[in-house]
Amino acid sequence: MPPPYDRLGRIAPPREGMPECGTPAQYAAVHSERLRARAEALPHLNFRAEPWPAPDGMAAVIYGGKWIVECPCGEIPMASPAWDEARCFECGAIYRRLALPADREAIEALLLQRPTAVTRTWLPGEPLDDLRAQNAAHGIGVAGVGAGRVEAG
Ligand SMILES: [Zn+2]
Numbered sequence: 001m002p003p004p005y006d007r008l009g010r011i012a013p014p015r016e017g018m019p020e021c022g023t024p025a026q027y028a029a030v031h032s033e034r035l036r037a038r039a040e041a042l043p044h045l046n047f048r049a050e051p052w053p054a055p056d057g058m059a060a061v062i063y064g065g066k067w068i069v070e071c072p073c074g075e076i077p078m079a080s081p082a083w084d085e086a087r088c089f090e091c092g093a094i095y096r097r098l099a100l101p102a103d104r105e106a107i108e109a110l111l112l113q114r115p116t117a118v119t120r121t122w123l124p125g126e127p128l129d130d131l132r133a134q135n136a137a138h139g140i141g142v143a144g145v146g147a148g149r150v151e152a153g
Pocket residue numbers: 071072073074075088089090091092093
């Protein structure tokens with residue numbers, strides 16, 4: 001079975017990983033409920049029971065076909081550029097006003113030419129030419145070569 005995001009046709013936001021989080025309001029509600037339920041179930045471990053606002057401007061990264069943020073707690077929660085939000089289900093942090101690249105659509109388009117989600121990774125500051133060169137090195141996006149590999153989307 002292929003990984004779930006190979007044929008998605010876009011870089012995955014949180015609702016792709018958590019279908020019950022189809023709207024920002026549902027995402028917020030599920031986040032709050034899961035934090036509260038874990039804290040109540042395991043009181044001796046002193047988990048935080050409520051979400052909390054992290055500082056603005058956390059960098060959004062593409063890793064394995066997903067938008068993520070690298071939370072200082074060690075978790076890498078999925079991020080939504082459209083909702084401008086990421087919620088950490090480990091420590092409860094809420095990230096808003098994400099630092100997104102100005103050329104986000106071009107980055108996504110180049111990564112979506114790759115056939116598998118695990119190869120779709122971009123780090124802040126990584127130039128488009130690097131992504132093009134990586135694609136070309138694998139026969140992707142070169143005229144007449146790899147044309148069949150472009151995902152519909
Ligand atoms: Zn966290």
